[in-house]
Amino acid sequence: MLAHYPPPATQSPSPLVAVDVVIFTIDAGALKALLVEVRSGPFAGRWAFPGGRVPVGEAPEATAARELRAQTGIGDLYLEQLRTFGEPARDPHAHVVSVAYFALVPGMGETQAHHPKYARMQWFPVRALPSLAYDHNAVAQYALGRLQAKLAYTNIVYALLPHEFTLGELQEVYETIRGRRLDRRNFRKKILALGLLRALRRQRRGAHRPAQLYAFTHREPMNIQML
């Protein structure tokens, strides 16, 4: 778009611009985040959140979505800006100002894609992350705080759940992220009173008594007092 403006060689040097994406999912009753192994540089061999450089002419959010799709195959997800991390020392190789994003994908994404930049890719439980490259442990902590906070006053849980789910599964997501148990009767009263769910005509059959299936009436982010 702005290609007719040449790179500003005459201007004073600027830090590099990058994005990092913290992708959360719920898997096996645990909150997990996707990490990739850094292949080269001072942090080679360490785990980090997926990301990449922002080229001139592309919005950082577009870079985040594009890199995510390229590296993981994940296309449809909830993506919001988290915070920008710009300490000069966060990357010893160069001063990189990184816009961190925060993404949610529903249960088990089959993310087995590959990317030349990274050796491996794996979901890690958020409560037990390894020592990460760059300042990514701080990024992870910030992202978890944001997720916990937004769970209370928005409806973004929808992005962590498949299209149909039981109230038990929904409650389990809340309990997993907030890290404490909730009363089942109070939870159901509250969530149903909000009118965000519609009961489907189907039930989930499992090892025990069948459970009513529900779906969200709206699958866009809304501000609502949930908990």
Next chain:
Amino acid sequence: MLAHYPPPATQSPSPLVAVDVVIFTIDAGALKALLVEVRSGPFAGRWAFPGGRVPVGEAPEATAARELRAQTGIGDLYLEQLRTFGEPARDPHAHVVSVAYFALVPGMGETQAHHPKYARMQWFPVRALPSLAYDHNAVAQYALGRLQAKLAYTNIVYALLPHEFTLGELQEVYETIRGRRLDRRNFRKKILALGLLRALRRQRRGAHRPAQLYAFTHREPMNIQML
């Protein structure tokens, strides 16, 4: 710090990095923001939030604090990151990724400093801002939303008030920012019950009945359910 790493001429070009600072204050019973007049470029003559380029080796937050002090003389203030705006089209001159900050200064700062980059500097009522340069109207809207939200669950009002103040003045700040009237008795009960204030031994004398003066017990940001 990282001066021994030369500017990455070998790397692909990166957007420029800048900061913009939305400074709020309460003045004459109105919420105001500080704007400067852009002197050159496509937006010459328009108003914008103060800001500047982030040099290699400096954290964006440090740039924001430094520019603010240089341009306005304001040194001691509340400063937090707001959000990063990086749409390529936001600045027609070049792709500038700008980290926006959000600052609060207590009543009437005597900010009459000058800076060669800007012609004029002036406080504008936030509810009646002119058409701003870049995407700064969107930045303003985002900042106002953040201020309103944080007023409800933190104690950051302290940064908008002088060291001593009356409960009436405190309530007026809340009413100004939230844009609606509050019940005086309920407000006082609530705010005093939080234990964030201590009554001083002095009173404010004015045109009418003298009012008890209060001060905050803590002047650091804390998360607390205020309203």
Next chain:
DNA sequence: GCAAAAGTGTTGAGATTACACCCATGC
């Protein structure tokens, strides 16, 4: 029949709202 998850109401405590009158001062 038994283990395991689903489903369902009531009560008490605390928080929030609504509301009206007297007080101290400057002019």
Next chain:
DNA sequence: GCATGGGTGTAATCTCAACACTTTTGC
């Protein structure tokens, strides 16, 4: 004396938290 903002309490309502038993199914 009057206009103006300061100061104070109570009752009704709503919200939130605590709490136990029955149902349905697979095995």
